[in-house]
Amino acid sequence: MKPKSILKKSxxxxxxxSPPVNPRDQRNLDIALHHARLIxxxxxxxxxxxxxxxxxxxxxxxxxxxxxxxxEGDVVQFKSLITPFQPSDYDSLIEERxxxxxCGYALCPRPPKKDKLGGKMRIVPGSSDGSPARIVPxxxxxxxxxxxxxxxxxxxxxxLNEEPAWTRRGGLGTDISLMVDQPEAAHTMALPIxxxxxxxxxxxxxxxxxxxxxxxxxxxEKPTSGNPFRLLSSDVAEKMSVKPPVAPGxxxxxxxxxxxxxxxYEPKTGKPPIANHKVDEDDDQDWGI
Amino acid sequence: MSExxxxxxxxxxxxxxxxxxxxxxxxxxIMDNEIDVSLDEFKHHYCESNGYPDxxxxxxxxxxxxxxxxxxxxxxxxxxxxxxPPAIGTVFVEFNGDETVGIKQLRTFAHYIDExxxxxxxxxxxxxxxxxxxxxxxxxxxxxxxxxxxDELLVNITMHELVPKHVLLSKEEKAKLLERYRLxxxxxPRIQTTDPVAKYLGLRRGQVVKIIRKSETAGRxxxxxxxx
Numbered sequence: 435m436k437p438k439s440i441l442k443k444s445x446x447x448x449x450x451x452s453p454p455v456n457p458r459d460q461r462n463l464d465i466a467l468h469h470a471r472l473i474x475x476x477x478x479x480x481x482x483x484x485x486x487x488x489x490x491x492x493x494x495x496x497x498x499x500x501x502x503x504x505x506e507g508d509v510v511q512f513k514s515l516i517t518p519f520q521p522s523d524y525d526s527l528i529e530e531r532x533x534x535x536x537c538g539y540a541l542c543p544r545p546p547k548k549d550k551l552g553g554k555m556r557i558v559p560g561s562s563d564g565s566p567a568r569i570v571p572x573x574x575x576x577x578x579x580x581x582x583x584x585x586x587x588x589x590x591x592x593x594l595n596e597e598p599a600w601t602r603r604g605g606l607g608t609d610i611s612l613m614v615d616q617p618e619a620a621h622t623m624a625l626p627i628x629x630x631x632x633x634x635x636x637x638x639x640x641x642x643x644x645x646x647x648x649x650x651x652x653x654x655e656k657p658t659s660g661n662p663f664r665l666l667s668s669d670v671a672e673k674m675s676v677k678p679p680v681a682p683g684x685x686x687x688x689x690x691x692x693x694x695x696x697x698x699y700e701p702k703t704g705k706p707p708i709a710n711h712k713v714d715e716d717d718d719q720d721w722g723i
Numbered sequence: 724m725s726e727x728x729x730x731x732x733x734x735x736x737x738x739x740x741x742x743x744x745x746x747x748x749x750x751x752x753i754m755d756n757e758i759d760v761s762l763d764e765f766k767h768h769y770c771e772s773n774g775y776p777d778x779x780x781x782x783x784x785x786x787x788x789x790x791x792x793x794x795x796x797x798x799x800x801x802x803x804x805x806x807x808p809p810a811i812g813t814v815f816v817e818f819n820g821d822e823t824v825g826i827k828q829l830r831t832f833a834h835y836i837d838e839x840x841x842x843x844x845x846x847x848x849x850x851x852x853x854x855x856x857x858x859x860x861x862x863x864x865x866x867x868x869x870x871x872x873x874d875e876l877l878v879n880i881t882m883h884e885l886v887p888k889h890v891l892l893s894k895e896e897k898a899k900l901l902e903r904y905r906l907x908x909x910x911x912p913r914i915q916t917t918d919p920v921a922k923y924l925g926l927r928r929g930q931v932v933k934i935i936r937k938s939e940t941a942g943r944x945x946x947x948x949x950x951x
Binding site: 480481484487488491526527529530532533534 | 821823824826827828853854856858859862
């Protein structure tokens with residue numbers, strides 16, 4: 435009789451081909467690969483941003499470039515490079531340009547302003563358009579070559595997508611516009627233009643009803659829920675005073691009576707004398723327990 | 724000599740001395756009398772006539788010692804009987820006096836390292852280092868860049884009594900250790916490569932360091948850390 439082996443049967447005997455893959459293992463492998471790819475994607479995006487940042491340090495292409503009228507090529511390059519940026523990346527670009535002794539705005543070739551004076555803070559005088567004087571840290575002022583460049587750079591920053599580049603979907607997203615040609619016109623354009631002359635009455639009515647309808651839509655009000663067009667009229671009516679106000683505590687018969695009165699109110703601390711007897715009895719019982 | 728310049732020289736003398744001690748502790752070839760230079764001698768060599776030290780002149784290059792080369796060489800295995808070249812080479816140390824160090828300075832430094840075929844570059848910055856500049860360090864591999872601030876090197880932290888002795892293990896010693904304790908390397912306790920002592924020794928991911936502590940009960944006590 436052939437001796438029976440006490441060893442376990444080996445799972446991968448030589449004649450069998452590759453063992454069938456456990457579906458759960460396959461699934462785990464897929465998940466791991468999926469996450470690894472995501473991380474790789476993120477790393478690629480970060481490397482791309484770093485590359486773009488380095489390229490932006492080289493801008494503008496000519497040292498005579500004017501930040502108000504950048505050359506066509508620079509603008510195209512700038513826009514394509516800046517698209518994957520987040521606002522925080524833009525901040526590091528500004529910092530990096532500062533380290534390279536350049537104005538924070540990427541299309542400006544001038545060096546940043548440098549103050550010989552010491553001190554941490556600076557007073558910025560109010561400008562003609564009505565902005566008040568401010569006190570700002572010196573380091574913030576020394577990023578830019580001029581106030582205009584600061585405005586141009588921040589104009590770009592507010593347009594950047596907050597979402598990290600590797601989670602963005604659907605291509606490049608919105609196009610970034612620059613503050614070029616007439617910086618004054620560009621940044622007043624967004625503000626509503628108020629005409630000094632009052633509009634005719636019926637036009638006002640029409641405008642207001644349109645505005646209220648838009649407002650109601652924004653608030654999610656239904657047309658049935660009350661009349662959204664009706665405005666509350668507010669009339670402030672002064673309360674008639676009969677006699678001049680009197681400070682508390684200085685009136686009434688308790689005026690001079692006690693020192694314990696708090697603003698005319700006298701807290702009742704003393705117990706009526708009849709109750710004294712009973713209280714004593716209670717105390718005895720308490721001790722007895 | 725101006726007061727300010729003298730103070731600057733004193734500071735840089737300390738930084739320079741610590742840097743040289745660091746290189747010695749890593750195993751580069753350097754004599755003790757090259758490290759223990761008095762302040763006057765240092766000023767004589769590296770200071771200009773106005774008393775301010777010249778950082779450019781302070782840069783130096785060192786070669787690894789034979790022991791260090793052996794430590795960084797892969798042990799021969801049956802499959803690869805010929806070990807490759809050691810994973811270490813000359814080191815170049817540069818001192819930079821700029822107020823802020825950005826990508827540009829570090830790129831120039833990396834380029835120089837690459838051009839001169841140095842294996843490791845140690846960049847010692849006087850000012851602050853911008854965060855995006857540090858991001859380029861992994862992009863210049865295989866050249867190894869290490870960035871220190873001057874303030875970090877004013878004193879030698881390994882001389883402090885609370886810092887135990889750290890010894891880097893070679894690959895062979897690491898294999899022996901894992902075999903002796905029947906461990907996988909992932910089962911070892913870890914140390915970050917950003918740890919001050921790990922930075923001092925220039926640890927790389929995957930290396931194992933032996934830490935020898937004083938113990939009241941056992942005299943000496945060794946523990947091991949896996950650098951991640």
